[in-house]
Amino acid sequence: MLTTQGKVKQKIRQVLKESGVALSDQEFLVRLFDSLIAATTSQESNGTENMVALTQRVSTEQLSNHQLLILLRQQAAELKALKKLSLHLSSSLNLTTVLNAVVRDAMELHQNPRTAHIFLYDPDEDKLTFGAALDKNGKKEKSFAEPREDGLTYTAARCGELIVVEDMQKHHLFENAPKEWTGSIIGVPLKIENRVVGVMNISRSTTGGFSAADLSLLQLLANQAAIAISNARLHATVRKQAKSDTMTGLPNRRALDERLEEEIRSAHRTGHSFATVMMDLDGFKLVNDTYGHPVGDQVLRVLFNYLAQGLRTSDFLARYGGDELTLILNQTDLVAAKLVTDKMLEKLGKFKFTLPDGSLLKIGMSGGIALFPIHGQTAAQLLRAADEALYRSKKYKRGSFTIAKPPTGRLT
Numbered sequence: 001m002l003t004t005q006g007k008v009k010q011k012i013r014q015v016l017k018e019s020g021v022a023l024s025d026q027e028f029l030v031r032l033f034d035s036l037i038a039a040t041t042s043q044e045s046n047g048t049e050n051m052v053a054l055t056q057r058v059s060t061e062q063l064s065n066h067q068l069l070i071l072l073r074q075q076a077a078e079l080k081a082l083k084k085l086s087l088h089l090s091s092s093l094n095l096t097t098v099l100n101a102v103v104r105d106a107m108e109l110h111q112n113p114r115t116a117h118i119f120l121y122d123p124d125e126d127k128l129t130f131g132a133a134l135d136k137n138g139k140k141e142k143s144f145a146e147p148r149e150d151g152l153t154y155t156a157a158r159c160g161e162l163i164v165v166e167d168m169q170k171h172h173l174f175e176n177a178p179k180e181w182t183g184s185i186i187g188v189p190l191k192i193e194n195r196v197v198g199v200m201n202i203s204r205s206t207t208g209g210f211s212a213a214d215l216s217l218l219q220l221l222a223n224q225a226a227i228a229i230s231n232a233r234l235h236a237t238v239r240k241q242a243k244s245d246t247m248t249g250l251p252n253r254r255a256l257d258e259r260l261e262e263e264i265r266s267a268h269r270t271g272h273s274f275a276t277v278m279m280d281l282d283g284f285k286l287v288n289d290t291y292g293h294p295v296g297d298q299v300l301r302v303l304f305n306y307l308a309q310g311l312r313t314s315d316f317l318a319r320y321g322g323d324e325l326t327l328i329l330n331q332t333d334l335v336a337a338k339l340v341t342d343k344m345l346e347k348l349g350k351f352k353f354t355l356p357d358g359s360l361l362k363i364g365m366s367g368g369i370a371l372f373p374i375h376g377q378t379a380a381q382l383l384r385a386a387d388e389a390l391y392r393s394k395k396y397k398r399g400s401f402t403i404a405k406p407p408t409g410r411l412t
């Protein structure tokens with residue numbers, strides 16, 4: 001038969017167990033009642049039931065206070081994490097940096113996450129593109145880099161509503177998904193003024209719903225992430241516009257100068273050479289004089305973009321000014337550079353443009369080629385060497401590309 005002390009202890013543990021308190025917290029609370037249990041040992045047996053009832057009431061009050069303390073600590077930790085996230089997102093306008101910060105902090109804010117993904121969304125094209133990802137081991141994996149058309153991510157992007165999947169194996173959005181996709185997942189749209197700019201997914205290995213606290217926290221994160229993504233995109237657009245030629249859309253002189261400096265630094269690291277090619281149209285002045293500048297501008301816009309097609313992604317074509325172009329050929333020697341320019345002349349010969357009077361445009365191109373480090377070791381030296389070679393082509397052999405002369409003295 002249990003003693004008074006035994007009954008009290010039994011009742012305390014029963015209350016704690018039924019309340020779902022963790023084992024470690026149960027032990028904490030049992031120790032908290034040690035003094036009360038000790039007091040019960042001096043009571044008469046006919047007072048046992050009253051003491052047990054009193055113990056239950058006190059234990060329930062203590063439990064409530066303990067749970068409140070845990071909740072306050074959790075909320076404090078979440079607020080601290082959100083403040084940290086806000087600092088992360090406001091500290092950079094680089095889109096890649098912002099996206100990586102979002103998935104990293106999303107993993108830290110949630111209990112037992114498996115993966116976090118962000119996809120950028122273009123509502124006009126109804127197109128999702130991979131942004132960033134992180135798994136529980138810290139790996140920046142891309143396992144879901146191609147969202148399914150009928151899957152969670154596209155559905156969240158299109159409807160603009162948060163979607164919770166408690167069990168991927170039983171949810172209709174995952175009917176056609178790989179069988180190894182298990183656990184729970186949530187998809188939350190990232191919105192700016194009701195316009196979806198992306199979708200963030202958080203998955204867990206276990207099934208089951210997300211708590212109201214989880215959803216509230218995730219929505220706060222999504223709101224901040226959407227603003228940060230919008231700011232980064234705007235910054236990228238402004239930067240691109242500042243480095244783009246307004247008429248042709250090609251990189252402008254400012255972008256050319258920056259790219260040349262990058263190529264020089266890269267060449268110093270790798271030991272590779274690269275070519276700088278200056279090009280100028282032959283006979284373009286006659287187009288402007290005959291048909292006017294609007295027609296001349298249209299010729300430049302169409303022709304320059306035509307010539308840009310077919311170049312390697314590592315090469316760089318910019319409008320230098322007027323009817324001049326500058327081409328940077330990455331990791332190229334003089335032989336390869338000459339082959340590229342010969343192909344460009346061949347391509348130009350196939351260009352068709354009908355002028356306002358119905359006649360076809362007749363135009364040529366001349367150029368000069370300078371190689372790093374033979375003809376120059378700075379951007380200014382390379383441009384000057386290529387420009388001097390261009391001048392010789394114009395003077396002595398129009399419609400051709402001339403290789404620059406090696407410097408006769410010290411480069412300045």
